[in-house]
Ligand SMILES: NC(=O)C1=CN([C@@H]2O[C@H](COP(=O)(O)OP(=O)(O)OC[C@H]3O[C@@H](n4cnc5c(N)ncnc54)[C@H](OP(=O)(O)O)[C@@H]3O)[C@@H](O)[C@H]2O)[C@@H](O)CC1
């Protein structure tokens with residue numbers, strides 16, 4: 413698991429350690445790790461550290477101090493290091509002295525600074541770290557833009573300047589890094605878009621701080637493998653879990669086919685289907701149980717260990733009746749219930765209806781409707797820009813687990829003190845019609861197999877992201893979690909291909925565990 417902590421948590425942990433250590437010791441640990449990463453990158457790009465050109469963007473706090481001490485270490489190995497001081501009067505004194513002593517040079521002239529950046533092999537962003545408030549200030553913009561245009565690899569110190577450490581929000585422009593070297597623990601803003609996209613590959617340098625329970629966490633392969641259900645010799649279909657899918661309509665039969673397809677690949681023992689697209693579902697997946705009397709509703713469908721309600725239901729009378737049955741105690745309240753797509757828009761009209769085992773899986777547009785249903789106004793853009801905040805708020809308002817789909821999918825449980833799960837897998841190619849139906853079928857299957865809503869949602873998002881990458885790479889096995897999406901070799905995919913790639917994604921996780 414990757415754990416992330418808020419600035420407040422990091423400050424508290426740092427304070428306890430600082431009292432016990434000699435002055436500057438933590439910064440030296442941070443700078444040593446930072447310099448080692450930079451040296452590795454220079455060796456890859458330039459062949460060696462000696463003679464390479466390094467520019468340090470140095471702000472007014474300790475983030476700039478880290479950059480200066482790391483720069484001094486690189487200068488001592490023969491790199492030509494130039495520090496660009498954004499706030500010369502406040503720049504870290506000891507760091508400046510160390511850099512000068514190692515042969516580095518300083519400038520505060522904007523034109524010189526930009527010219528140095530244009531010919532650099534590496535740029536270190538030490539403008540601002542966890543002490544940053546608001547977006548980048550105007551004085552930093554010319555340098556940040558020059559770095560974006562240069563060939564140099566940009567390494568962010570602790571986090572890319574301009575990204576909010578706690579939320580990943582970016583107001584205005586922010587540094588775009590190839591690599592972020594972060595200290596002590598991950599920050600939530602490094603795991604969730606838009607911050608994650610600015611951070612590039614994130615490397616953690618342990619500096620010995622002890623941290624409390626995390627504010628956010630991201631599953632890795634081993635965590636997912638441990639959570640995935642495994643049938644035993646004793647398992648029959650009921651022990652493995654039967655998932656009920658109430659989805660599709662005469663207008664949208666495909667949503668039902670996709671949700672059932674993913675549910676069949678999600679580890680449950682069987683899938684029961686209820687709805688108006690039975691013929692299409694059975695034609696595509698003859699193993700689906702379409703029970704007699706299904707037209708009368710969910711209760712008559714037979715024994716089910718979790719329900720998925722919503723994809724392609726449309727908003728007619730049937731859809732309203734189906735949601736009413738799902739929520740109004742027609743179902744055993746102990747049976748987990750996943751609501752997606754049309755069911756979410758209908759739920760938004762009713763407002764919060766807390767129920768045990770409830771998992772909502774909105775995208776940003778559906779989240780806006782749900783927020784409005786609980787009396788909170790927000791735009792789609794606001795939700796996209798502050799995913800952690802809105803996922804938490806929805807979970808609290810609706811008293812349930814909320815999986816907010818999007819560029820970074822996040823899953824928040826109803827306990828505001830619990831960590832939010834942030835999904836590290838995926839590809840922008842997953843933003844395709846029907847992709848959400850696959851995710852909800854898969855998550856429903858995992859609920860039926862006995863996973864708690866937070867686990868079912870986050871494991872489903874993880875596998876769905878891996879399957880999306882596998883499909884977009886043309887079937888080649890996708891990399892491990894944490895690899896940034898959108899790298900070369902990927903191409904367009906359909907939701908059917910994502911569903912078909914789920915078994916390969918599953919195996920890639922369990923094979924490596
Ligand atoms: N935690 C740890 O254990 C360790 C932490 N370490 C390092 O320390 C870093 C935190 O250092 P920090 O506290 O000095 O804050 P930092 O991020 O440098 O910025 C604060 C300064 O910036 C200014 N400023 C504010 N907003 C701004 C903006 N938008 N744009 C521009 N400037 C802005 C603000 O001044 P202001 O102008 O507002 O008066 C203030 O002076 C941390 O990220 C890590 O790198 C490691 O060395 C070792 C272990």
Ligand SMILES: [K+]
Nearest residue numbers: 537540571573
């Ligand atoms: K930074």
